[in-house]
Amino acid sequence: MKSPALDYVRVDSLSAAFDAFEAGDGDAQFLAGGHSVVPALNLRLQAPSLLIDISRIPELSGVELCDGWLRICAMTRHAEALTHPLIIHHAPLLCAAAPFVAHPAIRNRATIGGNLVLADPASEFPAAALAMRAEMEIVGRDGVRRVPADAFFLGLYETAMRPGEILRSLFVPPAREGQRVAFDELSRRRGDYAIVGAAIQAVMADQRLSDISIAFLAVGDRPIRAAKAEAALRGGALDGATIAAAQAALEGDLDLEDLPQMPASMRLHLARVLLGRVLGRLGGP
Template identity: 60%
Template sequence: MKARAFSYARPSTIEEALDAFASAGDDASYIAGGQSLVPALALRLQAPSLLIDLAHIPSLRGVELKDGWLRIGALTRHCEALADPLIARHAPLFSAAAPFVAHPAIRNKGTLGGSLALADPASEFPAMALAMGAELEIVGPRGARRVPADDYFVDLFQTAIEPGELLVAIHVPAVAERHRWAFDELARRRGDYALVGGGILAEMTGDRVDHIRIVFFSVGSTPVRARQAEAALTGRSLIPAAVADAQATIDADLAPPDDEQVPAAMRLHLARVLLGRLLGRIAEPA
C-alpha cells in the first residue's frame, strides 16, 4: 500500500508547528525521525491530511544540565543517547538501553521524543524514562506543562499528550553518586522486541536501598513499575533473601498478556529471572 496524499509543512519554531496543526483542524501528524510513522502511513493506519516536519526546529534539539535536571530535546536521536557524555553521566539508563533499540540504521534516525510520544509498551526508552522518574515537557495551545512519567503513560499507545500538543523535551533528575542502575532485556535475537525487559535506578547508602524504581516493559499495555518489589527492597540490603522476596512479588506486580507466541506464565518467569539479574548488578560494589 501507499500513503494517502497529504500536504506538507516545515515549521522553524514550535509556535509555527502548533499553528500548522490547528490549521488542519486536528487532521495532522507530527513527524520527527519517522521510524514509526512512515510505516503507519504506508499501511494507512494513519492518514493525516497534513504532515508537519519537526526536524528543522532548533529548540527541539540539545542536551543541557541545569538546576539538577538534564533537559534532553525531543529531537535527540537514539544514537546520540548512546554517545552523548551528559546523557551517559546524568541519565545513564537511556545510554544503557540505547544499544538494545532495534538496529543502527533505525537508531541513526529515530528520536527520543518520537519513542516517548508513540509509547510502544515494548520499547526501551519510555520504560527507562519511567525508571528514572523523568518529567515530560509538553507544549500546546494553552501553554507548556511538565508531566511526571508516572502520570504520562495512560494506556496502549495513549499518553497524556492531547491532540494538537507537542512533546518538546524530556527532563531527567540527574543521578548522584549514591545512585546505582542496571538495564537488560531478554529477546530471541538482538534487535528484536524484548520478550521482557527492565531497568532499575536505586539510591543506596552503602549496601542498603534507600529508594528504588523498578520498571518492566513488554509486560502490559504500558511500562510497568514493580511497586511491590520496590517496597520489598526499600530499607534492606540486597542479600539473597531480599532479592527472593522481591522476585516473589512479580505475580502481583505484573499482569502480562497471554498469547500463542509468549504465554503470560513465561513472561512472568522471565521477569523474575531478569529481576534477579538486575538486582545482582545493583548489589555489586560501585
C-alpha cells in the same frame, strides 16, 4: 504498500507548527524522526491529510543542564544517548537502555521525543524514563506544562498529550550519591521487540538499598512500575533472600495475559529470571 495521498509542510518554529496543525482542521500529524509515523502511513494505519515536519525547529534540539536537571530535547537521536557526555554522566540508565533499541541505522535517525510520544509498551526509553522518575515538558498553544512519567503513559500508544501539543523535552532529575542503574531485556534476537525488559535505578547507602525504582517493559499496555518488588527491596541488602522476595512479589505487580506464542506463567517466570539477573548486576562492583 504506499502511504495515502497527503500534504507535507516543514516548519521552523513552534508557533508555525501550531498554526499548521490548526490549519489541518484536526486531520494533521507531526513528524519528527519518521521511524514510527512513516511505517504507519505505509501500512495505512494512519491517514492524515497533512504531515507537519517539526525536525528543523531549533527549540526541539539540544542537551543541557537546567537547575540541576538534565534537559534532553525531543529531537535528540537515540544514538546520542550512547555518546553525549551529559547523558552518559547524568542519565546513565538511558545510556544503558540505548543499545537495546532496534539497530544502529534506526538509532542514528529516530528521536527520543518521538519514541516517548509513541508510547510503545515494548519500547526501552519509556521504561527508562519511568524508572528515572523523569518529567515530560509539553508545549502547546496554551503554554508549557511538565508531566511526570508515571502520569504521562496512560495506555497502549496513549499519553497525556492533547491534540496539537508537542513534546519539547525530557527532564531527568539530578543524580543522587550512591546511585546505581541497570538495564536488560530478553528477546529472541538482538534488536527484536523484547519478550520482557527491566530498567532499574537505585540508591545504595551502607550496602543497603535506600531507594529503588523498577520499570518493566513488554508486560502490559504501558511501562509498569513494580511497586511491590520495590517495597521488598527497599531498606534491604542485595542478598539472595532479598532478591528472592522481590522476585516473588512480581506476581502482584504484573497482570500478565496469555499470548498465542507464550502463556502468562512463562512470561512471569521470565520476568522473575530477568529481575534476578539485573539486581545481581546492580549489586556488583
